[in-house]
Amino acid sequence: MGTTRRMTVGLAVLAAALAAGCQRPAPRPSPAPTSAPAPSASPTGPRAPADFVDLAAVDPSIRTDIRYATPHNFVGRPVTGYAEPRCLLTRRAAEALHRVQGAALAQNRSLKVYDCYRPQQAVNDFVAWAKLPGEQQMKGEFYPDEPKDRLFADGYIGAPTAHSRGSTLDLTLVPVPTPDQPAYAPGQPLVACTVPAGRRFPDNSVDMGTGFDCFDSRAHTADARITGAARDNRQLLKRLMTAQGFENYDREWWHYRYRDEPYPKTYFDFPVARSSLR
Structure with a gap:
């Protein structure tokens, strides 16, 4: 190869390298499932893997x-x-x-779920909210004695969370027949989630000793201050769930993860909507 041609090729290679170096790195892809193909995109956004379902289609009796x-x-x-x-x-x-619901109904109880699959974008929303010290309008009910800046450190909010893997949920027990639950009105006076059941927000669940999402040590499943019927109700829920393969997070009486979850290392981000399902 002649000197002129070598110089021309070398300059071309150098120019290509400089151009590549000026490009921004590609964004990191969302984590893909380890035991199934990544969810495909739809015109409205990402979709769930084929084995995700709406609980209402599997058991419409669960509230x-x-x-x-x-x-x-x-x-x-x-x-x-x-x-x-x-x-x-x-x-x-x-x-x-x-299967848990069948066992609960045999004891004149029904399950009621508060949260199931939680998209990563919701977790990101929690993280952003935690960085805004002025936004504490719900403190009086949900974390009356816990500083907002300790909610992550003390384990009340997780990032990432097992909820985003699709086999973790928050739930309680309600009586059968189940009473109506008054609607929450934004701006209504708040009552601490730690006060006795008759004074808390009138959730139609059985007494569990605290309200749902109560960021307080009294919400720890085996907290010694919770006695009587409330303690019995927590233990009943735990027995019913454990018998069908769920395990409890000991800081939250309402939080259970299915042990044989199909996506133990994947955090999905499709929205909670019927259109996300296949």
Whole structure:
């Protein structure tokens, strides 16, 4: 090869390298499932793997009160990613929960779910909210004695969370027949989640010793201060759930994860909506 031609090729290679170095790096892809293909995109956004279901299609007798799709939660507004008030779960977890419901109904109790699959965008919303010290309008109910800047450190909010894997949920027990539950009105006076049941927000669940999403040590499943019927109700829920393969997070009486979850290392981000399912 002649000197002129070598110089021309060398300059071309150098120019290409400089151009590549000036390009921005590609964004990091969202984590893909380890045991199934990544969910495909639809015109409205990402979709769930084929084994995700709406709990209502598996067991319509299980009641739902999806708090993060409403303003009645610790941030005081609907949370990003909750397009609809639905409980989405992997089929494996939903079918196990159906078996729990059968056992609960035999004791004149029914399950009621507060949260199921939680998209990563909702977790990101929680993180952003935690960085805004002035936004504490729901403190009086959900974390009356806990500093807001300790909610992550003390384990009350997780990032990432097992909820985003599709086999974890928050739930309680309600009596059968189940009484109506008064609607929450934004701006109504708040009552601490730690006070006796007759004074708390009138949730139609059995007494569990605290309200749902109560960021307080009294919400720890085995807290010694919870006695009598409330302690019995926590233990009943735990027995029913454990018998069908769920395990409890000991800092939250309402939080259970299906042990044989199909996506133990994957955090999904499709919205909570019927259109996310295949």
